[in-house]
Each structure stands twice: as structure tokens, then as C-alpha cells.
Amino acid sequence: MKKRLTINKIILALSTLSALIGMGFLFWILGTLMYKGLATMHWDIFTKDLVNGGIRNLLVGQFVMAIIATVIAVPLGVMAGIYLREYNSDGKISFVIRNLSDIMMSAPSIVIGVFVYALYVDRVGHFGGWGGIIALAIMMLPIIVSTTDNMLSLVPKELREAGIALGGSKHKIILQIVLKAAKIGLTTGILLSFARIVGETAPLLFTSSNSQFFTLNLNDQFPSLTVSIYNLATYPDQASKDLAWAASFVLTVVVLVINLGGRYLTRNRKK
Amino acid sequence: MSNNKDIMRAEDFSFTYPGAPAPTLKSINLPIEKNKITALIGPSGCGKSTLLRAFNRIHDLYPGLKYDGKLLLQKQDGTMENILELKSESDLVRLRQRVGMIFQKPTPFPMSIYENVAYGLKLSGVKSKSELEGRVEEALKGAAIWDEVKDRMKDSAMGMSGGQQQRLCIARAVALKPDVLLFDEPTSALDPISTGAIEELVAELKSEVSIAIVTHNMQQASRLSDYTAFMYLGDLIEYNKTKKIFMNPDEKLTEDYITGRFG
Numbered sequence: 001m002k003k004r005l006t007i008n009k010i011i012l013a014l015s016t017l018s019a020l021i022g023m024g025f026l027f028w029i030l031g032t033l034m035y036k037g038l039a040t041m042h043w044d045i046f047t048k049d050l051v052n053g054g055i056r057n058l059l060v061g062q063f064v065m066a067i068i069a070t071v072i073a074v075p076l077g078v079m080a081g082i083y084l085r086e087y088n089s090d091g092k093i094s095f096v097i098r099n100l101s102d103i104m105m106s107a108p109s110i111v112i113g114v115f116v117y118a119l120y121v122d123r124v125g126h127f128g129g130w131g132g133i134i135a136l137a138i139m140m141l142p143i144i145v146s147t148t149d150n151m152l153s154l155v156p157k158e159l160r161e162a163g164i165a166l167g168g169s170k171h172k173i174i175l176q177i178v179l180k181a182a183k184i185g186l187t188t189g190i191l192l193s194f195a196r197i198v199g200e201t202a203p204l205l206f207t208s209s210n211s212q213f214f215t216l217n218l219n220d221q222f223p224s225l226t227v228s229i230y231n232l233a234t235y236p237d238q239a240s241k242d243l244a245w246a247a248s249f250v251l252t253v254v255v256l257v258i259n260l261g262g263r264y265l266t267r268n269r270k271k
Numbered sequence: 272m273s274n275n276k277d278i279m280r281a282e283d284f285s286f287t288y289p290g291a292p293a294p295t296l297k298s299i300n301l302p303i304e305k306n307k308i309t310a311l312i313g314p315s316g317c318g319k320s321t322l323l324r325a326f327n328r329i330h331d332l333y334p335g336l337k338y339d340g341k342l343l344l345q346k347q348d349g350t351m352e353n354i355l356e357l358k359s360e361s362d363l364v365r366l367r368q369r370v371g372m373i374f375q376k377p378t379p380f381p382m383s384i385y386e387n388v389a390y391g392l393k394l395s396g397v398k399s400k401s402e403l404e405g406r407v408e409e410a411l412k413g414a415a416i417w418d419e420v421k422d423r424m425k426d427s428a429m430g431m432s433g434g435q436q437q438r439l440c441i442a443r444a445v446a447l448k449p450d451v452l453l454f455d456e457p458t459s460a461l462d463p464i465s466t467g468a469i470e471e472l473v474a475e476l477k478s479e480v481s482i483a484i485v486t487h488n489m490q491q492a493s494r495l496s497d498y499t500a501f502m503y504l505g506d507l508i509e510y511n512k513t514k515k516i517f518m519n520p521d522e523k524l525t526e527d528y529i530t531g532r533f534g
Contacts, residue, residue: 162378166391
């Protein structure tokens with residue numbers, strides 16, 4: 001009895017310690033970011049482009065690529081997820097696709113960057129926004145597929161049966177009822193995967209590359225916040241380093257807000 | 272046995288689940304009489320729900336199953352049609368508009384109360400807004416839930432109580448003016464008061480539709496139904512007037528089940 005209690009205490013102490021260490025590092029990162037980021041933060045950085053010492057074009061560029069990637073990846077991914085869950089749940093093809101999708105999800109993002117470089121950038125002969133978009137969409141796709149697959153599996157089969165029993169055809173019930181029932185989970189998944197790709201650097205490094213100037217031409221080198229942070233942080237001058245801190249802080253806040261938004265939705269799913 | 276009294280009838284009907292070595296239902300012969308309530312009783316696993324779910328071919332959602340024999344449904348002109356011969360999705364949709372189903376767990380759709388009832392009507396091709404509104408109201412009145420919901424038609428149906436949700440599901444089915452309604456243990460997830468309301472409703476519906484109801488509750492079967500079918504291990508053991516089944520069954524097995532000696 002006594003021995004068991006002692007073991008219990010030791011385990012409790014160890015896991016508390018581990019949690020504290022993990023949290024410690026997290027807050028250390030956030031604290032440093034806030035300290036350094038806020039110190040160099042200035043309203044000007046939101047109104048000027050990189051060439052003039054601001055991040056306006058970078059923010060716009062990063063979001064434009066991430067949003068277009070989302071617009072491409074979400075319909076594709078949701079349709080694939082519907083196929084997996086509603087049309088061929090136990091089939092061999094679905095088994096293969098599910099596994100491939102899981103593998104893709106953990107593929108190093110730099111590999112996806114190289115892939116798009118070889119397949120697209122190298123062929124068209126120049127860096128460009130489209131390259132970045134394709135890479136980000138490829139990163140996002142497996143996340144959306146598996147989110148859709150999982151969220152649809154949570155919809156009770158009785159709901160589908162009820163729809164069918166009311167004289168609905170299968171595709172109508174899926175589109176009009178099952179998707180609706182899974183809406184909150186799907187939205188959360190899309191938000192979280194957006195937060196994931198909006199902060200990616202590696203897939204953009206040699207696809208969209210980077211630009212100092214404001215542009216919306218997706219066939220040109222495209223401004224990117226993350227790639228800029230990577231570049232700025234390695235420059236020798238203090239002004240570049242300061243801007244890198246400020247940009248990192250902004251990016252972290254954006255990702256954090258989207259994440260919290262997603263979690264908030266999940267928590268209120270019952271309503 | 273062939274006459275106009277039967278709205279539906281199973282003739283030597285057998286059913287095998289995908290991958291199962293033996294049929295779950297073996298050569299069932301059972302009539303569902305017009306404007307009567309037929310109760311299906313029997314211990315768990317006897318196949319009563321399986322039989323009920325065959326009557327509107329909801330099983331077809333899942334691949335690999337096997338039907339044998341005939342399931343007949345009376346057409347408008349009085350002749351019988353074998354619903355096992357329906358192949359296209361549009362034929363099945365039409366069958367399900369004529370033969371509706373209420374499930375054990377209430378299954379409101381994630382939309383407003385109004386939309387829940389209007390949904391099936393829209394599926395069946397009703398487009399005019401005024402007709403929709405009229406028929407939704409009529410259905411909700413028919414399901415004795417109109418007074419409770421008329422002021423909150425735009426609220427989500429998910430916020431209703433279980434009993435209300437179940438009556439909404441009945442309203443949804445009634446709105447299509449089906450010939451047959453299949454109830455699969457409609458009250459087993461509900462409290463006694465909601466159960467009473469549903470039973471009352473089912474009894475009233477009898478004047479408009481023919482009803483088949485699966486129930487585990489002996490009292491419910493004896494209170495509600497005109498005819499009772501007792502099933503055991505995939506066989507139909509006995510079918511007769513409810514009074515006869517409960518007072519003086521022909522089969523020893525039926526008597527044992529009804530008196531609670533097993534099951």
C-alpha cells in the first residue's frame with residue numbers, strides 16, 4: 001500500500017515537472033517574442049512595404065497565397081473525404097488513400113517545396129506566387145481529407161437513414177444534411193489547417209520566393225512574411241533584425257488568434 | 272390471403288445480411304392491414320427490426336445484402352407490386368415517400384423546426400411557399416405538436432426535448448401523406464410522459480395511415496395494436512389479432528414470451 005502511494009507521488013511529481021518544463025519553454029518563446037516584437041513594433045510597419053522597412057506587402061502576400069491555397073484545397077479535400085466516408089468507407093481504395101493521406105500529412109514541408117520546384121517552378125522558369133500556392137495547397141489537402149473523413153464519421157448513421165427514409169437521394173442527404181451536421185467540426189478543421197499553412201516557410205522558399213515590393217501578380221516572385229523573417233533574421237544590421245522580431249510577433253498573434261477561434265468553435269459545438 | 276385489406280404483405284420473404292452465413296429472416300409471411308396497427312414483438316435479435324427496415328428498403332444503404340421472396344405493396348389501383356423488384360434510386364425514393372419510417376432515437380435534422388418538416392416536402396417536389404407552409408402546419412397539427420412549436424418555427428430543432436423531437440420526426444413523415452408508417456421502437460429512448468403522447472398520436476394516425484410498429488414493450492403492443500406478430504430467431508411464430516395473441520395464443524413459445532418466461 002505504502003509503496004503504491006510513493007510511486008504515485010513520484011509519478012505525479014515527474015509529470016508536473018515535465019508539464020512545467022514544456023509550458024516554461026512555450027512562455028519563454030512567447031515572452032521573448034512579445035518583448036522583442038513589441039519593442040520594435042511601430043504603426044509604420046503596417047503601412048510600409050519591405051523595401052521601406054515595413055511588412056505590409058509581406059502580410060498581404062502571405063495571406064493571398066494561403067487563402068487561394070485554401071480555396072483550392074478545401075473543396076478537393078472535402079470531396080475526397082466524402083468519398084472515403086460516404087461512398088467507399090471499407091473499400092481497398094479508401095484504405096490506400098487514407099494511409100497515403102496520413103503519410104502526406106507528416107511529409108517534411110521542405111520536400112513538398114522541392115516537389116513543386118521540380119514540377120512547376122523549374123518548368124515555367126521563374127519563381128512565382130502560384131508555386132507557393134500549389135505547395136501550400138498540397139500541404140493542406142491531406143489535413144482537410146482526414147478532417148472531413150473523421151468529422152463525417154461522427155455523424156450518426158441514423159441521421160442518414162432518416163434522410164433516406166424521407167425520400168432523399170444519397171447525394172442530397174450527404175450535401176444537405178450530413179455536411180450540415182458536421183459543419184462545426186469541418187469549419188474548425190479548416191481554420192486550424194489554415195493556421196498551419198499560413199505560418200509555413202519551407203514550401204515557399206523556392207516556389208514563391210520573396211519580394212520587397214507590393215504585388216498581386218501571382219506569376220511574379222511573391223512577397224512572403226515567413227520567408228522574409230528567415231532572410232531578415234540573418235542580415236547583419238540591427239534594423240533588419242528588429243523587423244524580423246516584429247514580423248514574428250505579428251505572425252504568432254495571427255496564428256494564435258485563428259487557433260483560438262477554432263478551439264472556441266469546437267467548445268461550443270453543442271449549440 | 273390475397274385481398275385488398277392488406278396494404279403491404281411479406282410472402283416467403285427471406286433476408287440475409289452481408290457476409291452472414293445464414294438468413295436473418297426465414298420465409299416470413301405477414302400482412303400489414305390497411306388503417307390498422309400491426310405490432311412486431313419478440314426477443315432481441317429475433318429479426319423484427321430487420322423485417323421492418325425491409326419494408327421501405329432502408330437496408331439498401333449498405334451493400335451486399337440479399338432479399339428473397341416477395342414484399343408486396345398495394346398500388347393506387349389496388350394491385351400489388353413487389354417492392355423487391357425496384358432497382359433505380361428514383362423508384363426507391365418514391366417507395367420511401369409512400370412508406371415512411373420513425374426511428375428509435377429521434378433524428379431531427381440540424382436545421383429549424385419549420386425546415387425539418389418542409390425538407391421532405393421539398394424533396395418530393397413541393398415548391399410553392401404557401402403550399403409548403405400550409406402542409407407544414409397541417410403536419411405539425413397532425414402530430415399534435417403545433418401548439419408547442421408554432422411560435423418558434425425558426426428555432427433549431429436540436430433544442431427541443433426528446434419527446435418533442437420524436438413527434439417532430441413523426442410530423443415530418445406524416446407531411447408526405449404516406450400510406451404506411453414504420454415505427455422502430457419509437458418510444459424506447461423516451462420518458463413515460465413522452466411515451467404516452469407518442470402512443471396517443473400513433474393511435475390517432477391510424478385513421479390516415481397503416482402502421483407497423485416494433486416494440487419491446489408488451490403493454491405498448493397490447494394497448495396500441497390491432498394485430499400482433501411474434502417473431503423468434505428469424506421465424507414468424509404467430510400472427511393474429513392482438514387480443515388473441517395476448518389472451519390465448521396458439522403457440523407455447525408465444526405464451527412463454529408474453530408471460531415473461533424468457534426474452
